[in-house]
Amino acid sequence: MHADKVKVVEVGPRDGLQNEKSLIPTETKVALIDQLTDAGFPNIEVASFVSPKWVPQMADGAQVMAAIRRRPGTIYSALTPNMKGLEGALAAGADEVVIFGAASEAFSQKNINCSIAESMARFEPVAAAAKAKGVRLRASVSCALGCPYQGEVPIDAVVDVVRRMRELGCDEIDIADTIGVGTPDKVKAVMLAAATEFPLAQLSGHFHDTYGHALANVEASLEAGIRIFHASVAGLGGCPYAKGATGNVATEALLQRLASLGMQTGVDLDKVIAAAGLISGAIGKPVLQ
Template sequence: MGFPRQVRLVEMSPRDGLQNEPGPVIATAIKTGLIDRLADCGLRHIESASFVSPKWVPQMGDAAEVMAGINRQAGVRYSVLTPNLRGFEGAQAAGVDEVAVFAAASESFSQKNINCSIAESLERFLPVMEAAGKHRIPVRGYVSTVMGCPYEGDIDPQQVATVAKALYDMGCHEISLGDTIGVGTPLKAKRMLEAVAAHVPMANLAAHFHDTYGQALANLYAVLEEGVAVIDASVAGLGGCPYAKGASGNVATEDVLYLLNGLGIETGVDLDQLVATGHWICGQLNRHNGSKVGQALGGNC
């Protein structure tokens, strides 16, 4: 198909980036400060929080306060993760623009991660989909372990396609395909995408690739060639994967943006401002900046 003329970057750092951050719970003001800075960079889709039990994800326990504390900009979609109806109700009360649900392409991963089968997880989303439709709130669907599972190894692309189609048929307007443990390679990414795109329109697909083996940018290049025009990423590469030993987690938004700029693909995002934001949040968290571009353009923290 050739490269898209424009790509929408979905910024994951406030949720996927911070949810597994070790140590004390991050202050709400730091989270809202990050979201506001990301919006100032030109990002127009920011996953801002997760409405889950603080018992299971302590870092996301202040989701309502975060949503109340951000300075909302016109044209920015502030989305949140809502794994169940209770989470959706909290998100709806907080005035979110979009909610997200997640399923796995691996039965073993689904059982270990959320204690139910893939079919059961999809059934659990039906009340969320119904409530979202009633309130006219769009729902994004995530499929994890699309190119590999820590328990099952390689995942059949047709299994990914089955789960993605189920989410799309349920009413998810966009399906994000997640290489959760970052084991994918470009050819594997293309084959997976080809299987999914036979059932879900390319315009409704997004790539969410982790960089555990340093393959994320190569894999993104491969799916960009096929026409994917939505990419999930996390500033400074924030967020590890608890299921993969030594995993570096999310691909850095700065690195993805540098690639897209080099390809002449429009994003509307300012690279220098994004690099500054990556260094700011690393300073707040007292952690290493995982972005190669961030390190090259602004030193390290």
């Protein structure tokens, strides 16, 4: 990847919508994803194959993936926490499956009721099956910059989880500031430390904007050599564990900041703004200015 080229992964259809309380019609999700496809994203996270008991908003993942208009060259990703989820994602034609583990023991126990080591063991068959099918495997390290339960997360803990995910055969690993408490200096230190265990070119930044630090954290990551970032159209989402969390950094804001820094994304900002208007209207939220 060129030094001035950045890959933006659009996560709004999955990460952004999953916490919405009112069920969003399948056709609305499909329309959103189709608009994002037209905007030129190289990678869109579109579904989550988890138990509908826990995440009812994502229960229609297979129907969404069957109905979207796919663009050759675009990677359509799905979250798969276990073998059942993987089987559903593969049947639906996912180009990439995503697993997730926390860098915080406290968060791991609260979120998925097991230790970090146990969560990695659960992912071993998922990772092996995905690789056997020739499907891309991405992993997300949640709470890499801080935890709502234990507070500070040691950098060594992040590096350890990155190493474990590398050993699972991951193609890309996301360093996620799940509750938005990261600051530029800490972000840069974490990214450089993670790069001791995994190629810098395959690490990505996933920043929530809870305290308004997301764009500054993106710039710190760029300085560290990161060239992949996640964003959510219209700033959708939020973390149920952080009071006032405002979701992932808004894709529109990220694209504008990257352009101001001379970075090329290949994504059409005007089309993203139109997609933001579509989904904001559908869920009754004001469009970000």
